[in-house]
Amino acid sequence: MNTPPITPALIAKHGLSSDEYQKILTILGREPSYEELGVFSVMWSEHCSYKNSRPLLRQFPTTGKNVLVKAGEENAGVLDIGNGWAVAFKIESHNHPSAIEPFQGAATGVGGIIRDIFTMGARPAFLLDSLRFGSIEGDTLAARANRRLFAGVVAGISHYGNCMGVPTIGGEVYFDKSYEGNPLVNAFCLGVLRHEQIARGAAKGIGNPIFYVGAETGRDGLAGAAFASRELTEESKADRPAVQVGDPFREKLLLEACLELLESGCVAGIQDMGAAGLTCSTCETASRGGTGVEVDLNLVPKRSNDLTPYELLLSESQERMLVIVQKGEEATVQKIFEKWELPYALIGHVTDDGKMRIRAGSTVVVDVPARALADEAPLYEREAAPWTAPALLDLKTVPVADVIMALHQLFAHPSIASKQWAWRQYDYMVQTGTVVPPGSDAAVFHLREADKFLAATTDCNAIYCHLDPREGAKAAVAEATRNLACSGAMPLGVTDNLNFGNPYKPENFFQLRAAVEGISEGCRAFDIPVTGGNVSLYNESQHGAIDPTPTIAMVGIIEKKEQITTQHFKNPGDVIYLLGELGEELGGSHYLLVVHQRKEGLPPRVDFAKEKALQNQLLSLIKSGLVQSAHDCSEGGLAVALAESCFARAQQDSKALLGATIDLGTTGLRPDVALFNESQGRILFSARPENATAIEATLQAAKLPFQRLGIVTTAEEIVIQLNGEKYQWMTRNLHHTWSTAIPHMMQG
């Protein structure tokens, strides 16, 4: 076999620095083979090794009484939910592939995260997606490209998730010019399992056979992990072969076959072939098992016989798994995989020498200590640029807008407008567990087998993170907990997706560090473990780095079905309360961005002690059965939250709209500040009038700030009194603006 000689140019092409190459020479005591160079290149890429972020990630709180499998131990963390049941969940990015090929990029992102979950022995229960694109408004070339990306990504998620029969029940979509050319596609999956079903990705038991199961290996996704660890450029389109092609049907079969195999009790270890494919799965299982592996590439099922060892090792073809089976149980694998009509092959065995040894027939092409690849990548603490806080917003420079118009403008902005255009392309109901579908603060899912109710949300306001990454990350954690509280849930755990620019640029590394500190602070304050996640760096296009986007996906548990709460007002005559203060922070607000085209000021501050007290109080009111609806005030402030509460749960149903009449009193605040500020720690909730006395007594006794604002009406009219002025909107008109904004834009 002819392989190119190892030259400095070839080393550089593999993204390895000369220091890193020296380290490889030291580990091997010789020059690496071409295949070994490829293997080091992908395993030591940011995507697989977290070499620039791992030291920072150690700050996260990762322990807790419910934690069964900790962050970093396995493919996904596992948390106890009681009665012997557990959940495994994780979020992962597929940003770079989606930028180049949105449909397949997003589809395989979903496929990859589902595999991470069933690798743990869990049956996937639901998906969430956190998406970000450039502006889709107008007729510019860029807007058209962004629409194509948005439509392609949504179609890709729909294609894969729907076919798998895993419902996509929630998530978020934001639009901002910072994502132009570099959209973000973060996919989350949660699965359910019994404690005793937790599967491990370790190559245990010397001599145990190693099986390759699932789709044949092809050339797709060659070295995708390395591709994802570079900036996107004009030339990135040439990397299209680095984007994998998904086959959800194969994955559905693989899911059923793997769960059946795990059920049979013959599995010693199991690992999916995701990033860095066969390379990553073999060296990681060996490293975790404290063993070695020996594999013959000639035995690997292939789509084409002329694949070279280098290509076989680095391919990221989808829908493949590595399974280490108890010796003597080979026939069980055969029986199950033949039933599901899937390729499988015995490709090697577990050894005792700690080596990852790969042969092509009798020729050894890779012979490297497995630990060196999986766990001994160089770690870097990059240089962080000194940071100066943005100037406080000078209100005098912001003219008071017509607030009647401004509320329409906010609802017409695609980040605030209804996302139904996207989520009705997802099967959000399959598996008959979706109790609260997309469109409320958090989605609520009934895990039928465990009879538990889970709430789940993804959150991140990247404008805040752009202006102040630490405060922005804190706000993301606070908003996620608030969304869960509004749904009646106690937080259980967090998985985070850190989307940032090139860490070699000091300002980007500062953002990453500050955001990690903010998340850690938030999770510690709420005592929520981080159970794993994903780091996606190099999110840059010709226009520069994206706004830092540390997406927080949070899962909570609702004790009883009676406590499931949604954001929508229920009955005319109900009393409307604001829990928290009216607030006045306008910095980083969507009002400033949408109405005044300004992304500036200090974003709102989070006071975790106060936030926690408010949320606990809301939960206790919900548990006492006193709350009809609860909605968090976020983008667009109180006015947007109030109007959204008047919209019906069935979003296409414009006949079930309600109204509200509230009085904010005389505040001394400008109307735009009062209505649209985005101060944290505020919840709008409604209650039956007969419970008002009990609620007010409870809140007064707890010394928590709250205001009785007004009542829910049938009038289909939203009336806000402020400083002696009266502001009025027709609910129907706002609903129309909100529900048609994205469909209109997508029609071009």
Next chain:
Amino acid sequence: MIRCAVLQFPGSNCDQDALIAIRSFSGVAAELVWHQTTSLEAFDLIILPGGFSYGDYLRSGAIACFSPVMQAVKKAAQQGKIILGICNGFQILCEAHLLPGTLIRNRNLLFRCEETILRLENNVTPFTQACEKGQLLRLPIAHGEGCYVAQPDVLQELNNNNQILLRYATAEGEITKAASPNGSLENIAGICNREKNIFGLMPHPERACEALLGSTDGRFLFHSLITSLSKK
């Protein structure tokens, strides 16, 4: 005891949902039946569930209709057994020519998942006898290929024989173009064969059997089936 088979094709993904729904009625013993099975003699009721059989990369249901179990389904059909096809199951029944017409891509080319309102057109069938004629049912849909089409003469026959059981309607029960989520001819959502023992529909009654999930109208259809089978 009514014996019910829920067929499982590679890629079926509403099989568990159908099983859970049918098992929530008393007097039914239901089980999953793998597509390689060649006999359905042991069953009174056969459900073809939703999903993406064989990935549906070709026309939906086009490969599944050649599964070994489909010979047994055809035999059961001739024996007059009750057969229900939901979503992908409906598509498979059409591909197998057990029901006339075919389901093509939604007119807007997008997958649609949402609650729809259906008007019940004929309550003199085993599938609908517990309903009132003209009754409105709230049932969700979730499909990319649910646009029902057929030749004019086939359509005429369906109408003449009262084989159209469900049409997409407005909240007021009107059959308008806007009420159809997929562009089906005459807003057709579900049809039965001339003998009225085979029923295929795009909406998912098994997803509307629990108040917690938003609607229990699916129970009318299952209840009808079970009542008519119990009388046999």
